[in-house]
Amino acid sequence: MSKKSAAKRSEKNTVSPAAAAIVMETAASELSYDEMLTELEAIVSEAGVRLAEEEASL
Numbered sequence: 001m002s003k004k005s006a007a008k009r010s011e012k013n014t015v016s017p018a019a020a021a022i023v024m025e026t027a028a029s030e031l032s033y034d035e036m037l038t039e040l041e042a043i044v045s046e047a048g049v050r051l052a053e054e055e056a057s058l
Contacts, residue, residue, distance in 0.1 A: 031039070
């Protein structure tokens, strides 16, 4: 296995500190519908950026 593919695998399994903070914050309190929608939109947006970066690196 090449170092590059091993690095990609390890990247996929890590959780960003910002995402972990959001999960901890949201777990501590109940969210309204609008707050949940905002969080979901942020997650989808972040995933889109990651996907674009992965495609650009290939």
